[in-house]
Amino acid sequence: MARNSTTWLLVLLTSGSASFISCTGSKKSDPAKKAEAAQTPASQSASWNEKMQALSRSLSSLLPMVTSKSKFNDPKNQAQIEKDVRNLRSLAHSLKGDAGPMADPAVPAMTGLFEEDLERALEALRSGNREFARQSLRDTTSYCIQCHTQTGTGPNFPQLNLNIDTNSLTSLEQAEFFAATRQFDRALMAYERALSDEALARSNPFEWEQAARTALAITVQVKNSHADAQKLLAQIQTNAALPSSTQQALRAWKKSVRDWAKEKPARDLSPAKKLEFAQSLIRQAKNRQEFPMDHSQDILYFRASGLLHQLLGSGELKGEPLAETLYWAGVASEASRDMNFWTLHETYYEQCIRTMPSSAVAKKCFERLSESVTLGYSGSAGVNIPPEVIQRLERFKNMAEPKTSAD
């Protein structure tokens, strides 16, 4: 089964461009992984990485057309656009049956949602709803970035030789493209350029702040570097048109980074100690937040997420410690729910309940799940939860509740 899908995939990949991008440099630092890959040449993680490289190629071809309305609507580009989107969709689909190199239980849920969104874009394209298709395809990079920053680990390419003319993209679009394709150093440089753009901060403070937080998440979760975070914050501060909400958060961010730099680096923590440390970061963040979507404590939440995803990705946890880690990963990710397209925190709560049904942890997870769903369906006209969502909640409620002796 795995072999079949790999062969099929290689056919798919080679039909585009035949050369894979060499990425041996980034893998040198990981001899264990290399040895493992050598033992099982058709291993899932090898094909996962090839699919990711193919995603990068389709994205390179598509992005310049998606960011320009006129190129997107130019009849001579139609066939290529549809081919690229179809390609992305097939790749997203092929990821679904593949757990990838990570044991993080949110990854399969994310691949499913990624495919669904590409499917919607493809349908919109076919039915002539081009502007909707273009807008949703523009978001593709955000999916890649979110997945990569959640799971944290993975290669960091100094530079990939992808066939894309980044000059046709704005600094922000370049930053997102580089982050999506895991060229994180180039991404941070482009983010710094975009974030020093006064016109952008003035005309679109919301977009500007989202970009600032994404760049911060990269320095904290992917690079795990207080020096990089500090450098980024210094750069952000030079923008004369800093949105007022960011000015307040910035002071707190700088304090978090200063405190982080003073900490003794904690190496080789046991899983239990890592979980404990992540919990303490989240508790500190909660105590300091002044209102629920107060972003001033982002750095603490990003650090906690990074630790929790390391734990989940290691595949070492089982039973109650796993459920507890899923609970806290949910809490940490919920703190940036306004930044994400995906309600990933809900995936974590659901997974927590499945891991330890009928337990105190499961009950805790159900409470958060139920609150989050209710919040998600609240509007000016009150709470309006669709019946199928209520049914789903009901199932998780039953799963979480203690079994009565009558069963």
Ligand code: HEC
């Ligand atoms: C479902 C989550 C998810 C999505 C969505 C996703 N990725 Fe990835 N990506 C990963 C994981 C996990 C890895 C591997 C990390 C590791 O090797 O440990 C990875 C690795 C990569 C790599 C490195 C591959 C190598 O050769 O090692 C590239 C390049 C990449 N992704 C590009 C993309 C692009 C471009 C997109 C969007 C079009 C994307 N990814 C979407 C999860 C995702």
